[in-house]
Amino acid sequence: MAETELELQTDAVETEVENERRGMSLWAKLLAWGLVLGLLAVVAVQLVATQQGNVGPGEPAPNFTLTTFAGEEIGAAEMQGKIIVLNFWASWCKPCEQEAADLQTAWEMYEPSGEVLFLGADYVDTQIEASKYLEKFSITYPNGPDLGTRISQAFRIRGVPETYFIDKEGNLAYVKIGPFTTLAEITDIIDGLLDS
């Protein structure tokens, strides 16, 4: 019985409210859609950021300055007109050790010509360990820490080791993800760039 009464009461209220029924006001609509669009834009931005992937061959290489462990600054002026081999590595990175000796040998081959510059960017590493690593493989080409992970972010690297070859015009020519397995792999790429 009580149920019937209550239902009737609610119905009465319902009809009363019915009179003042109206849609959503315009500004509320605009605000709501603005919010939704804003949120979607945020998601879209994330997507764009992740879909980018590594900097690819053919694109102009990002500008960067490497401060070596010795304190020397290597910037655009030093790189001008040279083929740049930029290797990202770290002392904690086991695969990096596979290629370290080959990279050094290659450097010794090309250093006299002055046409090729090897650079090592030490990714997320501590200086003590890094020096030990450089010593262990007697690496002589300029190496320096990737301060503030700026260089690695500019190249959007995904891990170490990764090596970027930049041609004389400053365009990215070749990207190697993971370690080189042979010396020939490195020299083939550089010779190809020197020939063209």
Added chain:
Amino acid sequence: MKSRLFLFVLLIALLLAVPVSAQDNPPPDAPTDDEINAVAKNMYCPVCENVPLDVCPTLACEQWRAQIRELLAEGATEQEVYDYFVLHYGDRVLAEPPRTGLNWLIYIVPPVVILAGIVALYFALRNWRKPVAAAPQSQAEKSGEPEDEYMARLEEELAKRN
């Protein structure tokens, strides 16, 4: 009455099981593992994202902790350690973004949105309350005997719109 007593006992028993926090021991000269971990807890290394530095098992993080040990041994304060790492590896090493530039947004946006929500709710509530129409006044207050009050309320809730 008996079960009310039982309720007390249960509640007290429930909350008795609280330990007293551990005491600190005086810091010796060389930084202890605990001191390093205390600093590392608030840091993240890019190699193992989303795992705090004090528990990250990678070699890279081990080296970072060694670096912290060295800095602390040289007498650096906690803040100086953070500053060193931010300089070398960027803002991402900190568990919380530093309060600079664009990063302010992370601290400002949630409170602003929440406040906006509260304000919107406040106005909406005021709006709703205005036409205090003959609201159905069939509430618990009218019940007679105190014994039945709870049962009445219960039955009423069940009946309300079912």
Added chain:
Amino acid sequence: MLASLGYGALVITFLVSLYGVGAAIYGVTQNKASWVDSSRNAMLLTFPLLTISALSITLLLIQMDFQVEYVASVTSRSMPMYLRITALWGGQEGSLVFWAWLMAAFASAVTLRDWKRDREFLPWVVVVSLSTLAFFLILIIFFENPFVRLWQSSSGEIISAVWQPAGTLPFIPADGRGLNPLLRHPGMIIHPPLLYLGFVSFVVPFAFAIAALITGRTDDRWIRVTRRWTLWAWLFLSLGLVLGGRWAYDVLGWGGYWGWDPVEIAAFMPWLTGTAFLHSVMIQEKRGMFKHWNMFLIILTYDLVIFGTFLTRSGVLSSVHSFAQSAIGPLFFVFIVLTLTISLWLLVRRWAELRGEEQINSFFSREAFFLFNNLIFMAILVICFWGVVFPLVSEASGLIGQAIPALSNVFTGQKITVGPIFYERATGPLWAGLLVLMGIAPLSAWGASTAKTLGRKLWLPTIISFIPAVVIFFLGVSGAALLAFWLVSFVTAITLYEFWQGVGARVRTKGENVFAAFWALVGRDRRRYGGYTIHLGIVLMAVGIIGIEIFQTETQGTVPIGGEIALGDYLVRYDSLADFNTPDGRNVARASISVFRDGEYLTELNPRRDYYFESQQTMTIPGVRSSIEDDFYVLLVDWQPISTQSATFKIYHNPLVNWLWFGSVILIVGTFVAAWPEKDRAAIRENKHLRVQAPASAD
């Protein structure tokens, strides 16, 4: 063969889903009931079809058919049978199939319900469920196909393709890469399925909500129909989260269960809106208010489910959970845009019809408290969402900085981390606010309630709740911890007081004995007392969370054999270390340590470090001594040299943490009480209600 069968079943399911969507729309617009029935049959068919597909993958995994790329990537010969089966959801492709299979199970289950009284919903429920399913099938068939096989061309090149390309031979790797060691844990058997179940089951209430919006049957019928679905969805999601925490506690080796990892939060966000929804639908049922809000909440929950899946699957985030980089991100984005805009557009279109029937009369009424509860849940959601999204925005803002050099100082594109400190500080007070509401709201009445009436009910349990607080104060607890424990005892006192009052009233008025009265009371309003039981479960979980958050202590030390490390009352002694290789491809370093408390020998623990040769990954498995009072959690720290001479241990003392797991059991009990199908009486009551309602609902 199996691979072709499974792939064929996938493609057919996709076509069937598309047909179902088309048939439902055609049937409802042309008013042809037979087409609607046909679409219903199509939806029913998706489940057996996807079962074939899922079974094929499972069989391939069991047989270790490494020619199938997915099998090779998640299994290896050394893996035991149960892990080979659970590898179904161990990788991107398989877990998407598993997702779709669960989704189809729910869709089919929905078609089997009795539609007599709400036939108009049927075609639209079919459309929403099957569109969602079709979307996931697109992802599987075109982008993340688990049936892709390996072929070798005559020049030795390895090609992945579903069908054999001309001039190639099947290529069968000698062994697979094996499942990620992190996922080789019994917790992994149950955590993802429960989470996925929670995710997919929220599609059902969403489908009904959309059906209600499209058909214009905007009374609370859709809420009544989906009430139990929502509760089960909520339970699955809650358990998925809790088990995920348990897995982290047992496997990840950082002494905690919740790291505010972006992917954890991605699963947590639909739980927040889902919990808010569970509460606010009650206002609509009892008072006919907040209809817009409920619609909005369920739409939000659904899209947060999709968004969470997007975050984990698209490679946007990197975390322990995320699957490898993948091309499906843009598709997810399109799907989110479509579902969100269409649902919200439908909601705006029905705005006027969804106006509330009553007003809020008092800030102390039940509906007002539920509203505050929703407000807090939304606030936590905002914090979580922004915490997850902002680092990505910050990084992406570098693009602006690059484009406009003048702004490059502001839009640096720096990567940043948002860690637990941020979330804990921002949400801590909000959780406390929720506890307060959880305590007060049960004592308030629907409709009108004043400070006075509320205060009259509140004073006794409040005073009771101070007693344990005073006791623990004299035990030396103060500050935030004291406040938190008081809140816990406040909620517990009021909830038990509610039970007590109800039982007491029945004993007095009906002369039943205490147990009969309790049984009858709960049976009379299972939803209410089930809800209270869930609250008690949450409160117990809160005790565990407070314990570990506030009272956790830790220490670390390197000791030789026989050496000791002390932590609080505890002392551990390093006894020995065993170092051996196992047949399943691990090197295990297993320490034996003795644990003493107050000088008394307690137990032996064996923390260990497992190194997986295949994947070159290590796992640190803690040695844990659990009791109702605390966990003593010891890790063999892997990153210091381990030898039989000395080893490094990290020791955590986690007070009360087991209350968290125990509370989740109570939570399950409560949900069962609240959601178990009711028997005849409910049906009778509902019928009676319909008879009275009939003339009014003909609008």
